[in-house]
Each structure stands twice: as C-alpha cells, then as structure tokens.
Amino acid sequence: MSLAIVWFRRDLRLADNPALHAACAAHAQVLPAYIHAPDEEGSWSPGAASRWWLHHSLADLDASLRRHHAELHLRCGDSARLLAELVHATGAEAVYWNRLYEPAAIDRDTRIKQALREQGVSVHSFNGALWREPWQVATRTGDPYRVFTPFWRNLRDTIGEPRPLPVPQPLRGATAADGVALEALGLLPGIRWDAGLAQAWRPGERGAMELLEVFADDAVGDYAQARDVPSRHGTSRLSPHLHFGEISPHQVLATLRRLLDGRPGPRPDPEPFLRELGWREFAHHLLYHFPETHTSNFNPKFDGFPWAKADDALIGRWQRGRTGIPLVDAGMRELWHTGWMHNRVRMVVASFLTKNLRQHWRHGARWFWDTLVDADLANNTLGWQWVAGCGADAAPYFRIFNPYLQAARFDRDAAYIKRWIPELAALPAKVPHEAWKHPAALAACGYPTPMVEVAASRDMALAAWRRLPAG
Ligand SMILES: Cc1cc2nc3c(=O)[nH]c(=O)nc-3n(C[C@H](O)[C@H](O)[C@H](O)COP(=O)(O)OP(=O)(O)OC[C@H]3O[C@@H](n4cnc5c(N)ncnc54)[C@H](O)[C@@H]3O)c2cc1C
Numbered sequence: 001m002s003l004a005i006v007w008f009r010r011d012l013r014l015a016d017n018p019a020l021h022a023a024c025a026a027h028a029q030v031l032p033a034y035i036h037a038p039d040e041e042g043s044w045s046p047g048a049a050s051r052w053w054l055h056h057s058l059a060d061l062d063a064s065l066r067r068h069h070a071e072l073h074l075r076c077g078d079s080a081r082l083l084a085e086l087v088h089a090t091g092a093e094a095v096y097w098n099r100l101y102e103p104a105a106i107d108r109d110t111r112i113k114q115a116l117r118e119q120g121v122s123v124h125s126f127n128g129a130l131w132r133e134p135w136q137v138a139t140r141t142g143d144p145y146r147v148f149t150p151f152w153r154n155l156r157d158t159i160g161e162p163r164p165l166p167v168p169q170p171l172r173g174a175t176a177a178d179g180v181a182l183e184a185l186g187l188l189p190g191i192r193w194d195a196g197l198a199q200a201w202r203p204g205e206r207g208a209m210e211l212l213e214v215f216a217d218d219a220v221g222d223y224a225q226a227r228d229v230p231s232r233h234g235t236s237r238l239s240p241h242l243h244f245g246e247i248s249p250h251q252v253l254a255t256l257r258r259l260l261d262g263r264p265g266p267r268p269d270p271e272p273f274l275r276e277l278g279w280r281e282f283a284h285h286l287l288y289h290f291p292e293t294h295t296s297n298f299n300p301k302f303d304g305f306p307w308a309k310a311d312d313a314l315i316g317r318w319q320r321g322r323t324g325i326p327l328v329d330a331g332m333r334e335l336w337h338t339g340w341m342h343n344r345v346r347m348v349v350a351s352f353l354t355k356n357l358r359q360h361w362r363h364g365a366r367w368f369w370d371t372l373v374d375a376d377l378a379n380n381t382l383g384w385q386w387v388a389g390c391g392a393d394a395a396p397y398f399r400i401f402n403p404y405l406q407a408a409r410f411d412r413d414a415a416y417i418k419r420w421i422p423e424l425a426a427l428p429a430k431v432p433h434e435a436w437k438h439p440a441a442l443a444a445c446g447y448p449t450p451m452v453e454v455a456a457s458r459d460m461a462l463a464a465w466r467r468l469p470a471g
Contacts (some may be wrong), residue, residue, distance in 0.1 A: 002029070005023075005033055005095045005340065007034075008422045017386055019097050028172060031176055032065055037078065044102070052188060053339070054183065056204065057244050059220075059244060064204075080375040092255040095123050099128070101284050137154055137226070162251075163254070164248065199338075209251075212238060212252060215237075220260070223269075223272050229410055230330075231389065235342070242375050249277055256273075293385065296393075298391045304469060307359065308358040310360065311359065318332065326403075326414070327416075330416055333420040334420050335425070339373035339374075340373065344410055348381065355400045368384070372429070398465065400461060426445075427441060435455065435456070436450050
C-alpha cells in the first residue's frame with residue numbers, strides 16, 4: 001500500500017493545503033509530520049510569542065487530524081536526518097510539502113529535496129502560502145519589482161478566480177513510532193507570562209476562519225477609514241493565522257467574495273483590504289529576490305547612515321513602554337500584552353526608535369521578532385526598512401511620524417492610549433496628546449516625562465540624514 005509523508009511547516013491547516021491534497025490523491029495512506037528544528041531558521045529561530053502560537057496551532061492541527069482519523073507525528077531535531085529516518089521506518093515512497101521563502105529555509109529544503117531524490121524518494125513541493133510565487137511576478141524586462149504599485153497592478157490582474165481545495169476525504173492517516181509529545185518541544189514559556197495572549201487569540205484553522213467571517217460581516221466595508229484607528233477593531237487581525245498558514249490568501253479571497261456576494265444591499269469594496277494582502281506578497285517577493293535584506297539595508301545608500309551608538313537603556317525604555325510618549329508606550333504595551341500591535345502604531349513606534357532615538361532598525365526588528373505572534377521575516381523586514389527609510393519603496397526619511405500629532409489625529413479621544421496606559425485613564429485627552437506640556441499631571445499618575453523632546457530629536461535625525469552622501 002503506497003504511503004507518503006506530508007511534511008507540515010507553516011501550512012498548519014487541512015483545507016486548501018495543496019501538499020496534503022496531492023498526497024492524499026496519489027497515495028493510499030499519508031503520514032502527517034511536523035519536525036521542530038528552530039536551529040534551521042538561520043539567525044531567526046522563532047521568538048517567544050511565535051513559539052506560544054506554534055504550540056497551540058500544532059495542538060489544533062492534531063485535533064483536526066484526529067477528527068479525520070489521522071494524527072500529527074511530531075519530532076524534534078535535524079529535519080534531513082529525521083525525514084530520512086521516517087522514510088526508512090514507514091517505507092514511504094514520497095514526501096510532500098508546501099514551499100517557504102526565507103533564505104535559510106530555501107537552502108535547507110533544496111538540500112533535503114536533493115538528498116531524498118538520491119535515495120529514490122519522490123519529492124513534491126507546492127505553493128500553499130501566496131497568491132503568486134515570487135518568480136511568477138516580474139516586470140516587463142523580467143526583473144523583480146522594487147516599487148509596490150506596479151507590483152500590485154500586475155499581481156491583482158493575474159490572481160484569477162481562487163478555488164480553494166477542500167479538506168481531503170478520506171484522509172487515511174498512517175502512524176509511525178518514536179514521535180514525541182507536543183510538550184516535549186518546549187514551546188511554552190517556563191514562567192507563564194502568556195495569559196494576555198491566551199485571552200486575545202485562538203490559534204488554529206477554525207479561529208482563523210471565524211475572524212475572517214467577523215471581519216467580512218462587520219469591518220471590511222469601512223476598512224479604508226477604520227484601519228487607521230487603533231482603538232477600533234477595524235482590521236482583520238489575521239496576520240498570525242496567515243503567518244502560520246492556518247488560512248491561505250486564496251481562502252481569504254474566495255471566502256470574502258462569497259460572503260460579500262451573498263449580502264443584500266450594496267456590495268462593500270474589498271480592494272483596500274486586498275491591497276494590504278498585496279503588501280504581504282510584495283514583502284515575500286522582496287525577501288526572495290533580495291535575500292540579504294533581513295539584515296542589510298535594501299538601499300545601500302543607508303549603509304553610511306550615522307546611527308546613534310546602541311543604547312540599551314534607551315532601547316529598554318522603548319521595549320517596556322516607558323518612553324513618556326503616550327502613543328508609543330501604548331503600542332509597546334499592547335505588543336507585550338497581546339503579542340500584536342496595530343499597524344499605524346507599529347509605524348509610529350518604529351519611527352520613534354529609528355528616527356527620534358536614531359537606534360538602528362535591526363534593534364527594533366529583533367524585539368518585534370521576539371514579541372509578535374505574527375513575527376514574519378518578510379513582513380517584519382519590509383515594515384522596519386520602510387519606516388526607517390532604507391527599504392524598497394520606503395517612506396522618505398524626512399517623513400518622520402510625530403507621535404503626538406498621530407495620537408491627536410488617529411486616537412482623538414485617547415481611548416487606545418488609556419486602554420493600554422490605564423494610569424492615564426482619568427486625564428483629559430489633551431494631556432497625553434500634549435504630554436510635553438504636562439509633566440506634573442503625568443508624574444502625579446506615576447507616568448514618566450517624555451524621554452526626548454520630539455521636535456529637537458526630529459531635527460537631529462534630519463541633520464544626520466543630510467550627512468548621507470547623495471545617490
Ligand atoms: C515596523 C513594522 C513591522 C511589522 N512586522 C510585521 C510582522 O512581523 N508580521 C506581519 O504579518 N506584519 C508585520 N507588519 C505589517 C502590519 O503591521 C501587520 O501585518 C498588520 O498590522 C496585521 O494586522 P491585521 O492582520 O489586522 O492586518 P490587516 O490590515 O487586516 O491586513 C490583512 C493582512 O495583510 C497583510 N499586511 C497588512 N499590512 C501589511 C504590511 N504593511 N506589510 C506586509 N503585510 C501586510 C498581513 O498579512 C495582514 O494580516 C509590520 C509593520 C511595521 C510597520
């Protein structure tokens with residue numbers, strides 16, 4: 001009886017899973033396997049918040065498989081060796097997986113593919129993560145895109161009609177000896193700081209679909225405006241689910257179209273939301289074609305930028321939400337508590353770190369990496385380089401977010417600030433919006449005075465930028 005191994009990685013779902021679907025169609029039995037190998041992710045092994053998510057997502061995937069008379073085989077260690085062992089132990093003829101696009105994963109997968117084929121095992125890999133793969137979208141001259149708008153036009157016109165695959169039926173699961181228990185992967189924190197994460201999220205395929213349905217019902221029509229207001233649930237919050245592949249972009253598109261078409265009355269326009277998913281595709285496109293950019297500036301002109309010396313005390317206050325700039329602190333505390341931060345606030349805190357404090361964007365990217373449940377090498381790299389001004393199609397350096405004006409505009413009544421900095425809850429909104437004018441009122445609440453003067457630090461950042469050679 002022919003048997004195939006389906007190697008799950010960041011495609012932790014049963015529906016619209018091309019590797020699982022193809023394996024079930026071609027073989028009498030499949031062994032669903034997950035190998036925990038954090039050392040194989042280069043310098044980006046999953047951070048603490050991601051590990052928390054992964055634990056619960058694997059538990060959910062196993063529960064879903066069990067409802068279909070299969071189970072997830074877990075291993076921990078070297079992927080190449082363990083896959084070879086599993087092939088040997090089960091007599092598998094083939095290994096199936098969905099592709100990843102980070103440089104370290106590409107190197108590893110290429111080596112594993114070659115080694116398995118040399119052993120006579122057939123290997124099949126698929127696109128389970130993107131509307132279109134990085135090499136399928138190119139300029140007229142065949143080059144990768146560096147600017148978002150033409151990339152998006154090309155992508156949008158070529159996605160086609162999404163037809164997500166169903167959960168394979170029947171799913172005849174095989175088992176293997178020597179698997180380990182989920183707890184043995186050591187993904188959960190020793191000291192339990194994760195209560196806020198558990199309150200905020202439901203990792204797994206069903207949690208993802210529920211969020212999408214709520215978003216389609218309540219928010220997609222108003223997304224263009226509401227997405228900038230951090231106190232509202234104006235965005236989908238699908239980012240960790242998309243990162244771990246609990247839902248695919250094809251499923252998002254197809255489900256949204258179905259739900260919106262079935263509605264009475266005028267149909268809301270999903271384009272502004274789909275465009276953001278386009279940024280996700282653009283981020284993967286860039287990381288694939290410019291694989292060094294997770295640590296190097298996309299724009300080499302910034303290699304000569306006079307960053308301030310790394311200052312652990314300054315960075316520590318930023319990380320803990322004790323800068324004395326209320327919108328920045330609210331964002332950093334939301335991140336610490338829930339593992340997520342609203343996009344507008346991500347831009348504000350990143351601008352504050354890289355411009356007002358002139359700390360290298362890599363310090364911020366690392367902190368996000370450890371604390372975000374949606375930490376994603378492509379999106380995080382793009383986000384930090386975009387804000388710092390050194391990325392592809394980045395915000396020009398001289399556009400420095402003023403955190404006070406951003407708060408007055410997008411958090412008018414300070415509801416977001418007060419939610420995450422409860423010690424300021426009794427103050428009128430103008431106090432946090434003009435924190436520099438009210439040191440005594442803030443001190444009386446036990447809140448720090450601003451650690452830098454925003455206008456003066458902005459001028460210093462601009463002066464540093466002017467020292468960059470033209471080009
Ligand atoms: C400094 C910085 C760091 C970031 N780091 C990450 C990260 O590690 N992981 C991550 O998923 N996103 C990151 N982002 C992008 C963005 O902030 C989040 O994707 C978004 O806030 C997630 O919330 P949502 O799911 O409600 O988004 P929605 O507004 O509902 O958007 C839907 C989906 O589109 C994608 N998306 C939206 N905005 C962007 C964007 N600007 N770039 C790339 N993809 C986008 C996400 O997959 C998101 O889930 C970062 C942005 C900045 C400025």
